Amino acid sequence: xxxxxxxxxxxxxxxxxxxxxxxxxxxxxxxxxxxxxxxxxxxxxxxxxxxxxxxxxxxxxxxxxxxxxxxxxxxxxxxxxxxxxxxxxxxxxxxxxxxxxxxxxxxxxxxxxxxxxxxxxxxxxxxxxxxxxxxxxxxxxxxxxxxxxxxxxxxxxxxxxxxxxxxxxxxxxxxxxxxxxxxxxxxxxxxxxxxxxxxxxxxxxxxxxxxxxxxxxxxxxxxxxxxxxxxxxxxxxxxxxxxxxxxxxxxxxxxxxxxxxxxxxxxxxxxxxxxxxxxxxxxxxxxxxxxxxxxxxxxxxxxxxxxxxxxxxxxxxxxxxxxxxxxxxxxxxxxxxxxxxxxxxxxxxxxxxxxxxxxxxxxxxxxxxxxxxxxxxxxxxxxxxxxxxxxxxxxxxxxxxxxxxxxxxxxxxxxxxxxxxxxxxxxxxxxxxxxxxxxxxxxxxxxxxxxxxxxxxxxxxxxxxxxxxxxxxxxxxxxxxxxxxxxxxxxxxxxxxxxxxxxxxxxxxxxxxxxxxxxxxxxxxxxxxxxxxxxxxxxxxxxxxxxxxxxxxxxxxxxxxxxxxxxxxxxxxxxxxxxxxxxxxxxxxxxxxxxxxxxxxxxxxxxxxx
Ligand code: OXD
Ligand code: MN
Numbered sequence: 373x374x375x376x377x378x379x380x381x382x383x384x385x386x387x388x389x390x391x392x393x394x395x396x397x398x399x400x401x402x403x404x405x406x407x408x409x410x411x412x413x414x415x416x417x418x419x420x421x422x423x424x425x426x427x428x429x430x431x432x433x434x435x436x437x438x439x440x441x442x443x444x445x446x447x448x449x450x451x452x453x454x455x456x457x458x459x460x461x462x463x464x465x466x467x468x469x470x471x472x473x474x475x476x477x478x479x480x481x482x483x484x485x486x487x488x489x490x491x492x493x494x495x496x497x498x499x500x501x502x503x504x505x506x507x508x509x510x511x512x513x514x515x516x517x518x519x520x521x522x523x524x525x526x527x528x529x530x531x532x533x534x535x536x537x538x539x540x541x542x543x544x545x546x547x548x549x550x551x552x553x554x555x556x557x558x559x560x561x562x563x564x565x566x567x568x569x570x571x572x573x574x575x576x577x578x579x580x581x582x583x584x585x586x587x588x589x590x591x592x593x594x595x596x597x598x599x600x601x602x603x604x605x606x607x608x609x610x611x612x613x614x615x616x617x618x619x620x621x622x623x624x625x626x627x628x629x630x631x632x633x634x635x636x637x638x639x640x641x642x643x644x645x646x647x648x649x650x651x652x653x654x655x656x657x658x659x660x661x662x663x664x665x666x667x668x669x670x671x672x673x674x675x676x677x678x679x680x681x682x683x684x685x686x687x688x689x690x691x692x693x694x695x696x697x698x699x700x701x702x703x704x705x706x707x708x709x710x711x712x713x714x715x716x717x718x719x720x721x722x723x724x725x726x727x728x729x730x731x732x733x734x735x736x737x738x739x740x741x742x743x744x745x746x747x748x749x750x751x752x753x754x755x756x757x758x759x760x761x762x763x764x765x766x767x768x769x770x771x772x773x774x775x776x777x778x779x780x781x782x783x784x785x786x787x788x789x790x791x792x793x794x795x796x797x798x799x800x801x802x803x804x805x806x807x808x809x810x811x812x813x814x815x816x817x818x819x820x821x822x823x824x825x826x827x828x829x830x831x832x833x834x835x836x837x838x839x840x841x842x843x844x845x846x847x848x849x850x851x852x853x854x855x856x857x858x859x860x861x862x863x864x865x866x867x868x869x870x871x872x873x874x875x876x877x878x879x880x881x882x883x884x885x886x887x888x889x890x891x892x893x894x895x896x897x898x899x900x901x902x903x904x905x906x907x908x909x910x911x912x913x914x915x916x917x918x919x920x921x922x923x924x925x926x927x928x929x930x931x932x933x934x935x936x937x938x939x940x941x942x943x944x945x946x947x948x949x950x951x952x953x954x955x956x957x958x959x960x961x962x963x964x965x966x967x968x969x970x971x972x973x974x975x976x977x978x979x980x981x982x
Contacts, residue, residue, distance in 0.1 A: 374398065374406055383408030385492070387534050389541040390511055394492055397513055397547050402483045403490035409520055410494075410530045414709070417521055426518050428717070430724050432706040436717050437518050439583045441744050442558040444714055445764045446585035446592070446845065450565045453597060453848045455572040462850035463961050464840075473568045477577040480564065481549045484579070485515040493523050494543075495590050496533040497599070497681035501784030504609055504667055507602045508681060509534050510544035512589045519548065519587045521711060525684040525768050527590035544598055546576040546589035556580045569593050571601040571848050584686050584713065584766060595665045595681050596846040603667070604849050604857045613842045614666035615644035616680050618659035618778050618787065619898060627659075628902045631666045631678050632793035632874075633842030635823040639797075639876060640664070640842075641687050642891060645699040645774060649892045651929020658895060659778035660699065661787065662771070663687065668789065674866030679786035684770040689715050690763055691728030696891060703773040710769040714743040716760035726761035733760055788867075791901055795874040796823035796836065801947040802875035804888055804925075804940040805897040806917030807904050813917075814871025815858045816972035819851070820955045821873075838958045852964025859966055870905045873917065874898075878940060887936040896926050914943045915979030945980055952977045 376395045385391065385408050398406060409417070418435065421427040430436040453465040454473040461467035491514050498508035511534055512523060523529060534543050556564045558580075565580030576593040578586055585592055599611030616631040634640040644663040648656040662680025671677045685703065689712065692700050704710040715726040720739030727733075734740060737749040743762040751758070771777050780787065794817055796802075808814045822836025838844070840851060847854065862868060874897055876890040888894075900920045903909045911918035919941050952973075959965060959973065 374403070376406060379406045380408065383531060385494070385531050385535070387537060387540050390494070390534055390543065393511065393545050394513065398490055400478055401481050401485035401490060401513075401515065401549055403485040403488050403515060405489045406492060407489055408492040408494070408531060409524070411524050411528070414521065414524050417517060418709075421517055421521060424517070427521070427711065429722050430712055430717065431722055433709050434704070434706060435709075435711045436715070436724060437711060437713050438717075438743065438745055439714055440553040443553055443581050443583045444762050445583065447565060447567065447581070448845050450563060450580075451567040451845070452569070453601070454568055454570045457572065460571070460849055462847055462854075464844050464847040464851070465849065470570050470573060473566070474570060474577070477566055477568055477579055480551070480566065480579045481547065481577070484549045484551055488515040489517070490515055491517065491520045493520060493529055494531045494534040495523065495527040495529045497527060497590050497595050498667070498679065499782040499784045500528070500533070502679060502786065503784075504669060504679075506538065506542055507599060507606070507609070509537055509542065510546050510590055510594050512546040512548060514548040514587070516548070516550045516582050516587065519582060522584060522588050522686070522768050523590060525709075525711070525770050526588055526682055526686060528683050544574050544576060544594045546594060548578045548587055548589055550582045550587070551580040553580070553582065567593070569597045569848060571598060574598060574602070584768070588686070591665070591682065591686065592846060596843070597848040599667060599681070600843070600846065601848040604853065607857075607860070609667055609669040610858065610861055611665070611667050613664060613846055615640045615663050616661035616666045616678055616787075617644050617646075618661060619895070619902065620657040620659060621655065622657060623655050628790045629661075629678065629787045630791045630793060630898055631668070631789055632795065633818065633821060634795050635797070635821065635837070635839040635842050637797060638795060638823055639890070641685070641700065642697045643894060645697055645776070646892050646894060647699060647776065648895055649929060652895065652926065656895065656899070658776060660771075660774050660776050661778050661781050668861065669786075670861060670864045671785070671788070676789045676862065676865045676869055677786035678789045680771075680781065682771070684768060685774065686766055686768050689726040689729070689761060689765045689767050692726070692767070693729055696728070699775050700767070702775045703769045704767045708769055708773040710767055710773065712765070712767050714762040714765035716743060716748070717741050726765055727759050727763075789869045790905060791870045791872060791898075792818075793872045793874050794818050794821045794841070795876070796821055796839070797877045798824060798836070798875050799877060799879045800881065801944050801951060802873065802878065803919055803943060804878070805872055805874045805901060806914065806919050807901055807911060808871040808873070808917045810972070811862050811868060812859060812968040813972040813976070815855060815862065816969050816976075817871060817873050818858070819855055819969065820958060835954055850964065851962035852966070855962070855969050856964070856966045859968060870901065872901050880936070887940050889930070889932070893930060896930070900925050915945070916943060916948060916976060919943070948980050952980060
């Protein structure tokens with residue numbers, strides 16, 4: 373029998389409510405030992421993981437881990453938001469009654485950590501001293517050591533974050549039990565995995581995975597689902613799957629901050645980490661704040677503020693290279709203590725590789741294993757074209773490793789937000805950028821955000837998979853109140869951000885080439901937006917927002933086909949009219965959508981009819 377109090381006492385864990393919580397769950401999951409961890413334990417835990425073969429070296433100060441082959445991504449069907457109020461059921465939150473889920477998860481977790489260590493991870497999802505700190509404290513319990521290493525990179529981990537809480541009980545209770553991964557029936561009718569956020573009890577219960585998105589509970593479960601619920605219930609803030617960047621104009625000395633949502637595979641991480649194009653680099657410097665989550669609130673001065681609650685980046689490896697994202701490549705260089713997951717690994721040279729890392733895979737196959745651990749050299753002809761890395765393979769590194777990290781990224785006051793942008797992967801219709809000055813129209817634009825359907829089964833030609841505010845997988849309360857809360861928070865600001873919709877992915881309908889070069893060049897669209905906000909340019913009105921006039925976009929040093937530029941800066945009215953029909957059906961799913969949102973929809977529809 374473990375003496376839990378003894379362990380917690382010697383780890384200086386003083387918060388009695390946390391102790392009660394650890395005692396309670398240790399009684400259920402029944403681990404062999406308990407250990408309280410802090411970031412200072414990282415080097416020791418790395419050594420232990422290396423000794424146990426849970427990670428392997430991937431170069432100097434770099435590590436590689438492989439997850440079970442059926443456990444490589446978030447599972448949306450198994451993810452549930454539970455509360456005690458059926459009125460919390462929305463379209464996307466997979467709502468279930470709290471009592472039912474707690475009983476179910478308690479049953480699954482009972483005795484499930486036998487023979488293992490339970491790690492107690494006290495963490496903070498904000499810089500210390502943030503006005504939102506009271507929503508940021510949490511304690512994750514996990515029976516997986518590699519999860520601890522990831523949590524140390526992704527969140528601020530230290531017992532001091534929970535010892536001195538004003539309200540001792542105000543921490544998120546985040547319980548993670550890995551389960552017997554080889555016998556969980558993943559993807560079958562007998563699937564035993566459950567990833568539940570009991571939002572009105574600020575309790576997260578995840579069973580049946582060791583993969584990041586399901587197992588690092590500070591990130592998505594707390595940082596997004598719980599925080600967006602807390603933001604709504606408190607009336608104070610928004611928790612969104614947004615990147616956050618800064619643009620420093622060295623000539624004027626002004627800094628602008630832009631945040632925004634992009635459905636997955638729409639280039640959010642690349643945008644957040646971008647550098648200025650060479651031709652504009654003398655004047656502008658882009659600073660990185662965060663690539664995945666922003667919490668937004670209105671400060672005492674009436675401005676909207678934002679901060680990244682995370683401490684690291686859990687980035688998709690695929691297609692990350694020196695051209696698409698050089699700062700990400702620097703952030704995983706030797707010595708950064710980064711961890712790679714499910715990429716290809718060379719057992720002899722300890723190198724890692726993923727699709728898009730270089731144009732072609734390494735020519736010498738000696739020592740290379742694919743993400744499942746199978747030798748590439750032994751592949752049959754039929755297997756030859758299979759990817760070496762899992763498409764959702766990842767790198768995990770701290771913000772401090774990103775070379776253009778903003779110097780004030782841990783400022784507890786956050787940064788004032790000048791613009792909120794939305795963007796998806798859209799092959800036609802969406803221009804390079806359209807600015808929206810009306811708040812309701814901006815929120816309406818976020819609610820109708822989507823990306824082209826990818827899976828053939830889901831795909832209806834020309835129709836988006838809608839992903840409101842890029843929060844579809846993380847929505848924790850109904851969409852009607854969500855929209856109302858957005859309007860309330862943004863309208864509370866006396867100095868409001870401008871909204872915009874961007875699209876880097878428009879293609880030529882004939883030969884399919886991308887009309888816009890993307891990556892660093894995307895800064896040009898954002899600079900125009902800031903000029904518009906400052907009244908330095910006027911743009912051209914369109915039914916769906918203000919577009920840059922051709923001579924307003926700074927194209928110094930960029931060669932672009934004039935015909936492509938024309939298409940990028942015009943509206944295809946017929947396609948837009950078709951889109952309005954899809955939007956109407958999308959929005960009609962959401963009961964209680966504020967009248968302002970419908971009014972915005974009608975205004976845009978009427979403008980398109982001319
Ligand atoms: C995600 C992530 O799944 O950020 O969106 O990991
Ligand atoms: Mn994400």
